[in-house]
Amino acid sequence: MTEIIVVTSGKGGVGKTTTSASIACGLAQRGKRVAVIDFDIGLRNLDLIMGCERRVVYDFVNVIQGDCTLKQALIKDKRQETLFVLAASQTRDKDALTPEGVRRVLDELIADGFDFIVCDSPAGIEKGAHLAMYYADRAIVVVNPEVSSVRDSDRILGLLASKTHRAEQGNGDVQEHLLLTRYSPQRVGKGEMLSVEDVKEILGLDVVGVIPESVDVLSASNAGTPVILNEDSTVAQAYEDAVARLLGETLPLRFVEEPKKGFFARVFGG
Amino acid sequence: MGLLALFRRTPPSASVAKERLRIIVAQERSARGGPDYLPLLRRELLEVIRKYVNVDPDAIQINLDREEGQEVLEFSVALPEKAARQPGRKSSRQ
């Protein structure tokens, strides 16, 4: 059984690509065969975050248009044997992606025995985002604790419930998960940032992960290594937990509490 | 929270954010999947009401409730304080 997971959000720049790369990598680390697909046509990014940008010869659109086979376009990850990347095309027009074309590629990956297909969605609620979610079995809705991100993700929830293949066929709901990222427990403690509980309550979703705000994400992207591989980082540990929850484990949330402060910091504010 | 924060008058911004989101998300969800004419209906209602009373756009709440087999469209209009009820009629004729 192949599971198709879309990583989506509505709003741009919230951490979808960071999340797609780390979740795909984490699943592969646990022995799953994983393909991660960049649906952001024209704004290819996933290859950079995965560190395979110089090995892109063919892309998603090439496969759909029959310029190459899927095998030729899948880039095998250097670190994980069972992880493959399908890059977005850089230049061609967005209409190159069609529902039939996407279906064909997904079917071929399914026939090939992949356990997971992770679809990294572009921002927005237009065609690209729609195609990325259309065939999904599950959705990771990436949210920042911030009003516009929460509102946009609620619109995405509306689309997941009505504009996906599952919804149209009445074939069971797309299973939705909330992944809250760029979370700062300190700012939540000061009442400056929406808390996990706030966002959970507003959106009514189960939480698959809370990822702290950290400079480790930038250094990982500089290096072209999914941040989940930086074992010393709390971000990596939080993504590990998210992967475990996706696979059905129940784990308590970590890194959501403020680190304990000393007496002076408490009295005079931090 | 530092000592100074205890004397702060304004509510922490996160609770303001939460309250705003609660309202807008509820409103957008109730319009979702509902008839396409809801936004237009809302605009036209606002225009009609403004002929008589000068209300803000956010004074009108429209909710669509689905209960076993029937849909109920619910409006509520919050009227402003007396002083602010101004010349709807005049301005609407311009």
Ligand SMILES: Nc1ncnc2c1ncn2[C@@H]1O[C@H](COP(=O)(O)OP(=O)(O)O)[C@@H](O)[C@H]1O
């Ligand atoms: N947990 C985090 N902490 C700090 N910065 C982050 C975190 N997650 C993402 N970012 C930063 O946010 C920006 C957008 O991330 P990206 O994954 O490209 O978002 P999207 O794919 O949604 O546009 C990047 O600069 C990335 O480094």
Ligand SMILES: [Mg+2]
């Ligand atoms: Mg992206």
